[in-house]
Amino acid sequence: MNRPLDRRLGWTWWTRNGSYFRIFLREATSAFILAEVVLFMLLLHKAGQDAETYLAYRDFLWHPLMVVFHLVALAFALWHTISFFLIAPNALPGQVAGRRIPAAFIIGQQFAGLAAVTLLLFLWVAWVGAT
Amino acid sequence: MSGRSHEPLFWSLFVVGSVLAAVIVPALILVTSVFGPFGWRWFADAFTHDGIRDLLQHSIVRLAIGAVIALIAVHACHRLRHLAIDLHAPLPAGLIGVLAYGSAAAVAVLTAIFLALV
Numbered sequence: 001m002n003r004p005l006d007r008r009l010g011w012t013w014w015t016r017n018g019s020y021f022r023i024f025l026r027e028a029t030s031a032f033i034l035a036e037v038v039l040f041m042l043l044l045h046k047a048g049q050d051a052e053t054y055l056a057y058r059d060f061l062w063h064p065l066m067v068v069f070h071l072v073a074l075a076f077a078l079w080h081t082i083s084f085f086l087i088a089p090n091a092l093p094g095q096v097a098g099r100r101i102p103a104a105f106i107i108g109q110q111f112a113g114l115a116a117v118t119l120l121l122f123l124w125v126a127w128v129g130a131t
Numbered sequence: 132m133s134g135r136s137h138e139p140l141f142w143s144l145f146v147v148g149s150v151l152a153a154v155i156v157p158a159l160i161l162v163t164s165v166f167g168p169f170g171w172r173w174f175a176d177a178f179t180h181d182g183i184r185d186l187l188q189h190s191i192v193r194l195a196i197g198a199v200i201a202l203i204a205v206h207a208c209h210r211l212r213h214l215a216i217d218l219h220a221p222l223p224a225g226l227i228g229v230l231a232y233g234s235a236a237a238v239a240v241l242t243a244i245f246l247a248l249v
Contacts, residue, residue: 062168129177
């Protein structure tokens with residue numbers, strides 16, 4: 001069961017201090033992630049329709065104001081990624097065969113995974129676009 | 132409240148969704164919505180009407196996209212649910228849960244339908 005925060009804190013707890021605010025922003029990143037997922041879902045929807053309808057939606061998605069939104073969403077998404085990677089050493093058991101795994105190793109591995117997945121996705125889409 | 136809760140089920144989906152959101156969402160935003168409008172020709176060409184149909188041509192790709200989108204949606208809605216409760220949204224906790232997981236389910240089902248129709 002979810003444990004609500006102490007009611008005495010009120011709903012403005014996230015304005016109290018910097019670390020509360022960072023937690024609030026970190027949680028708020030999920031709103032941007034959901035928004036981008038829904039926009040992508042609609043792109044898939046339009047892909048199943050005729051070219052004109054699809055391009056009208058794509059041009060909306062690529063409108064300069066929407067690109068500004070995408071860049072803001074990207075910043076929030078990256079914040080989610082980075083903060084998620086940085087807390088992983090605290091969440092994992094941290095020991096293999098009685099030895100401590102260095103936190104830097106765990107964090108480094110995750111960024112390597114991120115780079116690999118991102119690169120593969122870029123190469124795949126660029127290859128389809130170029131051929 | 133009864134002793135049983137659906138929380139563990141949603142939580143395990145949430146963990147997988149967290150990893151996918153962390154690893155895939157930045158690249159997804161860049162590829163679908165940033166590189167094209169910035170005039171990178173390969174990426175612009177990948178999102179013409181024929182281009183996106185080529186991207187989605189294989190059923191393995193559509194299955195993967197459907198699963199990834201569903202899990203990321205569950206992840207985001209789970210967190211928004213907790214955020215809404217922590218912000219003392221003036222709604223019953225049960226209703227917030229139904230809204231949150233209902234939205235996630237709607238995104239998952241609609242994505243599957245749209246992918247099947249491409």
